[in-house]
Amino acid sequence: MRILQLIDSLEAGGAERMAVNYGNALASCIDFSAVVSTRAEGPLKAALLPTTHYFFLNKKRALDPKAIWKLRQIVKRHKVEMVHAHSTSIVTAFLLKLFCPSIKLIWHDHYGDSNFLNKRDKGLFRMILPFFNGIISVNHDLKKWAIDQLHFANTVYIPNFPAVDLETTAAIRLEGEANKRIVCLANLRPQKNHFLLLEVALLVRQSHPDWTFHLIGKDFDDDYSFRIKAKIKALDLEQTIFLYGTQNAVQEILAQANIGILTSASEGLPVALLEYGLAKLAVVTTAVGEIPSIITEDTNGFLVLNQEATEFYEKLKQLIESTQLQNKFGLALNKTIKESYSQESALDVYMPWVQKIVK
Structure with a gap:
């Protein structure tokens, strides 16, 4: 053919x-x-x-x-x-x-x-x-x-x-402390609901100020992007949330993180979630689109049903405070992706x- x-x-x-x-x-x-x-x-x-x-x-x-x-x-x-x-x-x-x-x-x-x-x-x-x-x-x-x-x-x-990329450029180095990084692989679009991420980050900064959030994805320099950046500044989250724009060498970047999150209001079947699994990251994600067919609650990740900051934070907090749970979810999601996706x-x-x- x-x-x-x-x-x-x-x-x-x-x-x-x-x-x-x-x-x-x-x-x-x-x-x-x-x-x-x-x-x-x-x-x-x-x-x-x-x-x-x-x-x-x-x-x-x-x-x-x-x-x-x-x-x-x-x-x-x-x-x-x-x-x-x-x-x-x-x-x-x-x-x-x-x-x-x-x-x-x-x-x-x-x-x-x-x-x-x-x-x-x-x-x-x-x-x-x-x-x-x-x-x-x-x-x-x-x-x-x-x-x-x-x-x-x-x-x-x-x-x-997912597929391992044929990369031609070296991966960027993420800011923040090693073993205390949370990554979000999502272009800056309204459906990705980064405002929920900002609310969660504010709660994390109050309880675990040494943990940082790293946003990888295209910045369209539009009104949504402007409002995200303005709110990061208004909430004094500039040393908690870092934006990197579009990047190559995604798997090398994900290897520098411990937890992957998606705060989307809507999804089809997000490739980002599959890439988190390929990288053996523990995940917290909203239960939208086909995501609930991939993530089984308390088995290979956490699902947030109501897209509410406090619920998302409580589940993320469990991962932050347990390296054992991070490893368990990461390995289980990796197995799910390799077997079914x-x-x-x-x-x-x-x-x-x-x-x-x-x-």
């Missing part, structure tokens, strides 16, 4: 990381595997394996004939049979179909606000999805939504999977499914 992953950028987000992960994973088991970024490059370009083909369209606007024609040339030249479109690149894939009617299309739905699907606009999807051959959903709610609301039968749930288990579902579509 000859499959191309389509993604709008290579910034360090969950959908972008999965486009790279699929491109790399397939490079060793199909005839041709490529990743095409439509609008922007980014740090995840460094994570592409040498065996994964890469192309950049430099698309300037939604309807960019030059970019679509370039994509068509790539597809024709390399005899691509299927385009695997991630998230918002669905529009580019649809436009390609108008010029390459024989191409097979699948859409990978990474929608992060899956806790608020009742507010999701269906109009665009109902218009263009009849041109697609399949949908991959990253959690069960998204699969149900595709079947019930979009009436798309060939929908499959495939969990995200591995590249191999994902491809066991993916390969037979796409083979049927291609044939």
Whole structure:
């Protein structure tokens, strides 16, 4: 088979990381595997394996004939049979179909606000999805939504999977004391609910002032980012919370921490949680999206049901005060990820499914 992953950028987000992960994973088991970024490059370009083909369209606007024609040339030249479109690149894939009617299309739905699907606009999807051959959903709610609301039968749930990056740059060194670091791997977006993290950090500073929080993720320099930084300053948390922006060498960074947290108001299936497991971190996370299918309370992590600072703090405090519990949760989550959220288990579902579509 000859499959191309389509993604709008290579910034360090969950959908972008999965486009790279699929491109790399397939490079060793199909005839041709490529990743095409439509609008922007980014740090995840460094994570592409040498065996994964890469192309950049430099698309300037939604309807960019030059970019679509370039994509068509790539597809024709390399005899691509299927385009695997991630998230918002669905529009580019649809436009390609108008010029390459024989191409097979699948859409990978990474929608992060899956806790608020009742507010999701269906109009665009109902218009263009009849041109697609399949949908991959990253959690069960998204699969149900595709079947019930979009009436798309060939929908499959495939969990995200982590992959060790091919890093080309050295990891940054985190601030704070060793063995007293809490990391949050999340871009600065409203759905990630960093304001809850700030409330928790304030409580931790009062009880355990030597513990620090380390925020890894893209800063969009927007109103949300401004308000986060302003509140950190207003609460005098500048020596408790450190922001690092987008970073490579994620596993090396996570190795410097003891605990991983997610304070999200909504999620699909967060790659960050899988990476915490790969790094054997103990975790505290809100119970949103597909997270409760990964974390079993008091077994491989703590779930916070009500997104309330005091509840989150109390569970985090248990981890802070018990190295034994940190180790127990870290090892148990690592086992969960390797057994149920591995590249191999994902491809066991993916390969037979796409083979049927291609044939």
